[in-house]
Amino acid sequence: MALIPDDWTGEIIGAAIDVHRHLGPGLLESAYEICLAAELESRGVAVQRQLALPVCYKGRRLDAGYRIDLLVEQSVVVELKAVARLEPIHDAELLTYLKLAGLRYGLLLNFNVPVLKHGIRRILNG
Known part of the structure; x- marks a missing residue:
């Protein structure tokens, strides 16, 4: 498909709505x-699922245990939660992943x- 990253977010949201309609709330994030x-x-x-996201420190790429839940079309990072409510720390987590990956859309x-x-929530890096 020849979509720009902003268009991918619509496709992802549509798919997520289908999943949510089918499963409903209450399951594990996985x-x-x-x-x-x-x-x-x-x-x-x-x-791609559970994509390793290294931290670059003084020119070295180090595995710090970060994992992107889903990377869609090499351009949109999708972070999934199954929590009572989204908190500011969740936004910060996704923004950090975007910065580490050098991507704009989350x-x-x-x-x-x-x-x-x-x-x-849509999150933009930059």
């Missing part, structure tokens, strides 16, 4: 992650809500 990845793949969207999706539109 269940939503694998189902969202499968939904995106079924739509012909390239997605989506924070909280599946532990009655209606998914109340659990969506």
Whole structure:
């Protein structure tokens, strides 16, 4: 598909809504992650799960244990949550991932809500 990253966010949100409608709230984050990845793949969207994100320190790339939940089309970082409510620390976490990855577009999706539109945040780096 020939979409720009901003268009990918719409595609990702549509897929996430389908997953949420099917599963509902209350599951572990990992269940939503694998189902969202499968939904995106079924739509012909390239997605990587649990992608290692090294920290660059004084010219060295170090594995600090950071993992991107989903990287869509090499351009959108998707961070999934299944929490009572999104907190500012969740925004900061995604922004950090965007900075470390050198990417601009991110989506924070909280599946532990009655209606998914109340659990969506778009985050831009820069």
